[in-house]
Amino acid sequence: xxxxxxxxxxxxxxxxxxxxxxxxxxxxxxxxxxxxxxxxxxxxxxxxxxxxxxxxxxxxxxxxxxxxxxxxxxxxxxxxxxxxxxxxxxxxxxxxxxxxxxxxxxxxxxxxxxxxxxxxxxxxxxxxxxxxxxxxxxxxxxxxxxxxxxxxxxxxxxxxxxxxxxxxxxxxxxxxxxx
Amino acid sequence: xxxxxxxxxxxxxxxxxxxxxxxxxxxxxxxxxxxxxxxxxxxxxxxxxxxxxxxxxxxxxxxxxxxxxxxxxxxxxxxxxxxxxxxxxxxxxxxxxxxxxxxxxxxxxxxxxxxxxxxxxxxxxxxxxxxx
Numbered sequence: 001x002x003x004x005x006x007x008x009x010x011x012x013x014x015x016x017x018x019x020x021x022x023x024x025x026x027x028x029x030x031x032x033x034x035x036x037x038x039x040x041x042x043x044x045x046x047x048x049x050x051x052x053x054x055x056x057x058x059x060x061x062x063x064x065x066x067x068x069x070x071x072x073x074x075x076x077x078x079x080x081x082x083x084x085x086x087x088x089x090x091x092x093x094x095x096x097x098x099x100x101x102x103x104x105x106x107x108x109x110x111x112x113x114x115x116x117x118x119x120x121x122x123x124x125x126x127x128x129x130x131x132x133x134x135x136x137x138x139x140x141x142x143x144x145x146x147x148x149x150x151x152x153x154x155x156x157x158x159x160x161x162x163x164x165x166x167x168x169x170x171x172x173x174x175x176x177x178x179x
Numbered sequence: 180x181x182x183x184x185x186x187x188x189x190x191x192x193x194x195x196x197x198x199x200x201x202x203x204x205x206x207x208x209x210x211x212x213x214x215x216x217x218x219x220x221x222x223x224x225x226x227x228x229x230x231x232x233x234x235x236x237x238x239x240x241x242x243x244x245x246x247x248x249x250x251x252x253x254x255x256x257x258x259x260x261x262x263x264x265x266x267x268x269x270x271x272x273x274x275x276x277x278x279x280x281x282x283x284x285x286x287x288x289x290x291x292x293x294x295x296x297x298x299x300x301x302x303x304x305x306x307x308x309x310x311x
Contacts, residue, residue, distance in 0.1 A: 101197070103195070105198060107193075108202075109197055112205050113201065116208075137216050140212055141212045141216055141217060144208065148202075152202065159194075
């Protein structure tokens with residue numbers, strides 16, 4: 001049996017592999033508070049969204065969630081549910097936010113918005129399933145600060161990656177076509 | 180990745196006007212969340228403990244001084260229309276006096292040398308930090 005693959009599939013697989021690697025690196029880094037993580041794998045999602053399109057970004061993000069949970073042995077566990085709900089809501093936010101004018105809103109804006117959607121998705125799962133108690137509300141401000149901070153940092157890194165990419169492609173073009 | 184760390188100077192140049200708006204908007208939302216979700220209601224009663232037993236409970240809606248006999252001497256607790264403080268204490272460090280006014284339910288002032296503690300109580304008791 002052979003599955004026909006095209007160039008898009010290969011690109012998605014390559015980018016998802018990169019996101020999974022970042023997710024694995026983050027899994028070993030200890031966190032001061034359970035649930036507060038930098039989310040560096042989201043840099044890949046954001047980069048793919050801005051460099052390619054939303055469908056590719058969604059594929060990369062969802063593949064990353066499933067493959068990482070399988071590698072970490074968390075498939076179908078609460079950690080997986082938190083990861084998936086966060087990824088789905090931040091993808092929904094990115095789908096809406098990608099229509100913001102690029103002239104005024106860079107990757108930093110998208111990253112912060114996606115980070116807030118991510119914690120919203122996680123807190124919904126925590127409230128409905130894991131800790132069905134109103135005291136979960138006490139955690140929201142802490143998670144909001146983390147979302148703002150890490151969303152900002154990840155957005156800056158994505159913006160710099162995109163900037164250096166356009167710089168290098170511009171440099172290549174000038175090498176290819178000397179004036 | 181390493182080149183990102185090596186050249187930090189043009190980092191903030193990537194920020195556009197909309198990004199600043201997003202950051203400010205998110206920061207305001209976050210501050211609002213802190214204010215709404217982490218604020219306790221105003222207290223209505225004060226409970227005074229000496230050692231491990233409750234000495235007395237007073238209403239905060241009055242103005243009076245209460246003298247409490249502690250382990251090393253007499254401390255004066257001053258209640259003034261919804262707020263309360265240690266106004267005199269025989270202890271060495273005077274931490275309890277310097278803590279100042281207490282206004283919100285759940286707040287606690289403890290004088291360890293004199294074994295006196297104040298706890299403010301609201302309509303509903305939020306979280307017992309002394310017994311927990």
